[in-house]
Amino acid sequence: MKIADLHFLVAEDHDFQRKMLARMLIRLGAQHIIEAADGRAAFEMMQVLTQPVDIIICDLDMPGMDGMEFIRLIGEAGMPVSMILSSAHERSLIASVGTMTKAYGINLLGAIEKPATVQKLETLIKLHQPRVTAKPRPASVEFSQAEIAAALAVGQFEAFFQPKVDLATANVTGAEALAYWRHPEHGIVSPYAFVPALEASGRIDELTWIMLEKAAVACRDWRRGGLDMMVSVNLSLGSLASVGLADRITELVRSQRLEPRQMILEVTETIAMTHLAHALENLARLRIKGFGLSIDDYGTGYSSMQHLLHIPFTELKIDQSFVASATEKNSCRVFLESSLDIARKLGLKAVAEGVETRAVWDLLRLLGCDVAQGYFIARPMEAAKIPDWATEWTPPD
Amino acid sequence: MPDSPDDTAPIDRSELAEVSGGDRLVEQQMLATFRRANGADVAALRQALANRDLAAVTRCTHRIKGAGRMIGAKALTGICEKIEQAGPAGDWDVMAAQGEALDRELDRVYAYLGTLA
Numbered sequence: 001m002k003i004a005d006l007h008f009l010v011a012e013d014h015d016f017q018r019k020m021l022a023r024m025l026i027r028l029g030a031q032h033i034i035e036a037a038d039g040r041a042a043f044e045m046m047q048v049l050t051q052p053v054d055i056i057i058c059d060l061d062m063p064g065m066d067g068m069e070f071i072r073l074i075g076e077a078g079m080p081v082s083m084i085l086s087s088a089h090e091r092s093l094i095a096s097v098g099t100m101t102k103a104y105g106i107n108l109l110g111a112i113e114k115p116a117t118v119q120k121l122e123t124l125i126k127l128h129q130p131r132v133t134a135k136p137r138p139a140s141v142e143f144s145q146a147e148i149a150a151a152l153a154v155g156q157f158e159a160f161f162q163p164k165v166d167l168a169t170a171n172v173t174g175a176e177a178l179a180y181w182r183h184p185e186h187g188i189v190s191p192y193a194f195v196p197a198l199e200a201s202g203r204i205d206e207l208t209w210i211m212l213e214k215a216a217v218a219c220r221d222w223r224r225g226g227l228d229m230m231v232s233v234n235l236s237l238g239s240l241a242s243v244g245l246a247d248r249i250t251e252l253v254r255s256q257r258l259e260p261r262q263m264i265l266e267v268t269e270t271i272a273m274t275h276l277a278h279a280l281e282n283l284a285r286l287r288i289k290g291f292g293l294s295i296d297d298y299g300t301g302y303s304s305m306q307h308l309l310h311i312p313f314t315e316l317k318i319d320q321s322f323v324a325s326a327t328e329k330n331s332c333r334v335f336l337e338s339s340l341d342i343a344r345k346l347g348l349k350a351v352a353e354g355v356e357t358r359a360v361w362d363l364l365r366l367l368g369c370d371v372a373q374g375y376f377i378a379r380p381m382e383a384a385k386i387p388d389w390a391t392e393w394t395p396p397d
Numbered sequence: 398m399p400d401s402p403d404d405t406a407p408i409d410r411s412e413l414a415e416v417s418g419g420d421r422l423v424e425q426q427m428l429a430t431f432r433r434a435n436g437a438d439v440a441a442l443r444q445a446l447a448n449r450d451l452a453a454v455t456r457c458t459h460r461i462k463g464a465g466r467m468i469g470a471k472a473l474t475g476i477c478e479k480i481e482q483a484g485p486a487g488d489w490d491v492m493a494a495q496g497e498a499l500d501r502e503l504d505r506v507y508a509y510l511g512t513l514a
Contacts (some may be wrong), residue, residue, distance in 0.1 A: 014465045016434040020427065023416045061459065088463045115466035118415050 001130055003029040006054040010035050010069060011042040013062040017114075021057055024118045028125065038062040039070030053081055055109070055128055056119075060087040065095055065174065068097060075104025082107045082128045084121070088114040092331050145201045148194055150222035152206055156182050159214035160380035163389065164232070164351065164373045167365050170395035174230035174264065176373065177215040178380050179207055205238040212252055218383035219263065220256040225387050232264040232294065240267065241278045246285035264315060269300075278312065287312040296349070299335060309346075315318070316343040320374070322356020325358040340367055358396055366377070398464065407505045409469030428468075428510050429509055446496045448488075454492060455484050461499075473502050 010033060012018035022033050032051065039292035040061060046053055056074075059396050060067035067085070074081060087094050092125055094111045101108045109124040151157060181189040189249045198204040212233050219231035233318035239245055253260055265286060267279075287293055294315035299322055325332040334353070343350035352364050355374030364372055378389060405497045417423040445453035462477035476499045483491035 014434060014460055015466060016427075016431045017467060019414060022466050023423065023427065027416060027418055048502050088459060088466065114463050115412065115469075117412055157448075 001054075001128070003125060006030065006033045006125070007032040007049075007051050008034070009042055009046065009053045009056045010060065011037075011039060011056060011067065012058075012059040013037050013064075017059075017116075021116055021121075024121050026115065027118055027366070028122055037064075038064030039067060039073070043070055043073050046074075047062060048300045052079075054130070055084065055125060057112075057116075058087055060085065060089060060094070068100065071097070071104060071106065073099050073337075075106050078105070080107075082109050084109050084124050085111040086114060087111070087117055090330075094257075095329050097330070113307050119332070136184075143189075143194055143197060145197060148197055148201070150201065151181060151183070151254055152203065152210075155210075156184075157207060157210055157382065158182050159211055159232070160220065161215075161218060161383055161386055162373055162380040163378045163386065163393070163396070164371050165371055165377055165393070167361075167372050172227070172229060172390045172393060172394075173371055174232060175267070175386060176232040177211050177218070177378075179211055180380070188380045199236070202238065204236040205242075208234070212249060214383070216253055216256040216258055216263070218386070220258055221383065222386055223258070223262070226389060227387075227390055229390075230262050230264055230292065232265045232266055232292075234296065235362045240282055243278060243281065245282045245308060246289060249286065249291070250289050260286075260290035261292065266294040266296040266317065268296045269298070285310055289312070290346045306332045313348055315351055316349045317345075318369075323364075323374070324354040324356055325354045327357070327363055333363075337367060340369055343370075361396060400499070407470055407472060407502065407509050409471065412467065412469055414513070431464060431468060432507065432510065435461060435503075438464070439499070442496065446493060449489060451484055451487065455481065458484075470502075470506055473506055476502055 003025075007382050008026070008030055010018055010021045011034075012021060015037075018035050018037070022035055023289075034045055034049070034053070036045055038057075041064075042056070042058075043065070048225075058067045067087075071083065076303055081103055085094055085101065085108070087097075091113065094113065096228060098111050099169065107129070109127045110122070112120050158180050159177045160180050161177055163172055163173065164174045164176065166173050179191050179195070182223060183189045189228045192371055195204065195207075198207055214233045215233045220230065221328055237246075249263075249265070250260060253263055267283070269305060283293055292314045293312060294317050295311070295313045297318050297319045298316050299319045316339065318336060320333045322335045322339070326336045327333070342351050343346075349370045351371040351373060352360075352369050353373050355372040355376045357376055360377055378393070381389060412425060413424060417427060424514045438457050442454065442457035442461065444450075445457055458480045462474045462481070463472040465477065476495050480492050480495045480499070483489075483495065
């Protein structure tokens with residue numbers, strides 16, 4: 001679409017800055033420009049315009065209605081606009097409003113750190129793609145407790161495995177078992193759709209034990225086929241609270257002729273802290289028996305540092321939200337670097353989850369992270385597909 | 398009007414030239430808008446400094462900085478940043494001193510803008 005055909009709205013309270021932005025748009029060939037001095041004026045104009053606005057250039061800090069509230073109203077109204085943020089505030093603040101904008105389903109073209117220039121504007125405007133309607137939120141299927149219980153009873157839950165690879169050598173070190181529901185009507189259903197319901201009904205442990213068993217069987221098969229791999233399984237809150245846990249897992253692993261050190265048990269900070277005494281007893285015993293212990297979703301819980309010191313973890317899994325954005329957001333990169341530093345100083349193996357791009361892979365190698373997991377390497381797959389995948393896997397050159 | 402970049406000039410006109418496309422009339426209109434908007438902000442800043450109203454100081458300084466950056470007034474925006482940095486500590490001596498520095502720098506900026514008219 002030509003710039004001359006696009007409709008622009010400039011929301012900026014400062015007369016001079018707003019006029020400069022409008023002049024820049026004119027220089028780029030824009031012919032339809034509306035100006036507003038605050039969010040309220042901008043939003044009211046948008047409701048009476050006969051031609052819908054294509055691109056909004058929005059200041060954050062405006063008297064009256066500020067940019068954040070304006071963006072929320074647009075998001076809630078589902079208006080199919082593209083947004084360019086413009087601010088002289090610090091980069092981390094602009095980035096956080098950018099995340100907020102995207103969370104409202106608005107097409108964010110990017111942010112301009114003031115001063116805006118003709119070139120900065122042109123670069124972002126070129127990213128605009130006309131859209132018919134705002135992106136609908138993904139429809140989620142709600143499952144009843146009874147449906148989930150029935151699925152447990154007939155064995156519709158399956159383990160898929162996502163490979164983990166060593167960043168320095170590119171060797172496949174293991175795979176994480178993830179629970180999927182092979183639903184007769186909905187196909188493969190991801191854990192987000194049923195784990196909360198299972199937790200609420202107190203039946204999550206049943207799934208945990210199914211996963212532990214399937215993971216042990218899978219790992220045995222891989223190792224028999226000559227793959228030197230470990231398997232990781234997520235422990236649930238209930239399982240960690242029961243004192244017989246360590247013996248029962250050990251028995252299960254031995255029954256498949258595996259060594260405990262070939263299995264890593266992943267625990268989130270929140271779960272570890274909920275029944276602290278029982279959790280510590282279980283984790284200490286598991287560690288003594290030789291299991292690997294991983295702190296999962298690191299960075300999303302509370303007072304992370306304290307837990308690391310109290311619990312005998314062997315591995316630190318940095319949450320995907322920090323990893324995936326580490327090449328774009330400085331705050332995420334800072335968190336990633338400091339997590340790697342903590343892991344190194346505490347002698348923990350550092351695993352980055354959510355590695356989705358080459359850029360993130362390269363950054364992790366540069367920063368000396370040990371292990372990577374994510375779509376850039378492989379999606380979760382059935383256990384039987386792992387050997388072929390491992391043979392074919394080649395690291396990026 | 399200086400044709401070549403001059404390090405001692407209080408503003409870098411390249412962005413303004415880019416926006417105006419070299420049209421002197423447009424440029425003069427833009428500068429008039431700058432003086433008007435900035436004049437109001439500076440008056441409000443003086444008031445806020447006199448009243449020791451930190452929120453207002455921060456807001457006015459932020460506006461002057463934003464506009465100043467658009468015309469490439471580097472020394473001016475540097476002074477704004479010093480005021481912004483002194484704000485959280487409540488260092489009113491620094492803010493008052495920088496407020497005076499801002500007035501002096503503005504004289505230079507306006508004098509320079511006068512040569513363009």
